[in-house]
Amino acid sequence: MDRISKLCSYLDKCTTFADVGCDHGYCTRYMLKNGLCESAVITDISAKCLNKAENLLLGYIEKGVVSSVCCNGLEGVSEDTEQVLIAGMGGDEILSIFKNSFIPRNFVLQPMKNVRAVREYLLSNYAEITLDEPFESGGKFYFVIKGKRVGVPSKYGESQLEFGLNLLGITTKKYIFAEIIKKRAYLERNLNEETRSKIEEEVRFMEGVLNEN
Ligand SMILES: C[S@@+](CC[C@H](N)C(=O)[O-])C[C@H]1O[C@@H](n2cnc3c(N)ncnc32)[C@H](O)[C@@H]1O
Incomplete structure (x- = not known):
């Protein structure tokens, strides 16, 4: 299975969804096509990248179901958004997004590197990590970290900090x-x-x- 399809299988049904660093917008299209969210915000720091998603999702934008914001990280995203996806960027970039804004209510993260630093930040901010495991696609491994800003703070041992919960x-x-x-x-x-x-x-x-x- 390709990375995007596998990644999308980790997303939950929600009312409001945000795809931060959306680039092409495929994950948001998956959410909408499958009736998994009522509305979505797509954001990207690059206007050129955001434009790809805007073209892909034009019909939804015209209907007012999707809004697009060219911004850094979560700056253009409401803190009330039910589920936020941040995927395909480095762990350090994800951390700088959180530090600059907030940890989302429910998050699905797929850092490309420095995954341990993401875990440590979430744990030190008392977030609950509900799933943290690698998946394989095209001969490569990618980690997905799912969780909530408020919940039962997760406990990790040294091995789990390196290799995830599972x-x-x-x-x-x-x-x-x-x-x-x-x-x-x-x-x-x-x-x-x-x-x-x-x-x-x-x-x-x-x-x-x-x-x-
Ligand atoms: C490799 S793409 C990943 C796209 C998609 N999320 C995925 O998983 O396939 C990374 C995207 O993140 C965007 N990006 C990087 N840093 C960002 C930031 N601080 N805020 C918003 N977007 C950012 C880039 O412009 C790029 O479009």
Whole structure:
């Protein structure tokens, strides 16, 4: 399954939906086509990217079901929005969006990197993380983090901070295994002692996680 279809399968039915950093707007189209939201806001920091979504969703914009805002992150999004998707950008960018605005009521995040930093920020702000797992598409792994601003604050162990909540999941195991292979290949290089022992330690840690679970 392609990344967008897989990502969309994590979205819930809601009244109001926002697609932050929407680019082409495919996720919003999925929500509307499937009757999963009554209205949507599409935002992008780039007018050129937003324009792609505006073209895709023109019919919905004309009916007043979709509104589009060219803005940084959540600046153009109401804090009351029931479900917010922020996908396909770096974890640091997602964090700067939250720090600049707010943690959404219900969020679906798909950071491309620095996933641990996103987890740590949500946990330190007492958000509830209800799902945090990788999915595989086109030979790559992507993490999805779902949760709520207000709820039962989540508790994570060290392994979960690195690999998500679902350590028993088959895709998580595949992801860790793939990471071990990458690190082992890296160890074949001519590394200095400090780097070598750091990577060996990381491999031992990952092997430990796989063996414990
Ligand atoms: C790689 S695309 C991902 C598009 C779509 N969300 C997806 O998952 O396929 C990243 C989009 O995020 C937008 N973007 C990056 N930083 C942003 C920010 N701070 N606020 C709004 N949009 C941003 C970019 O312009 C780009 O269109």
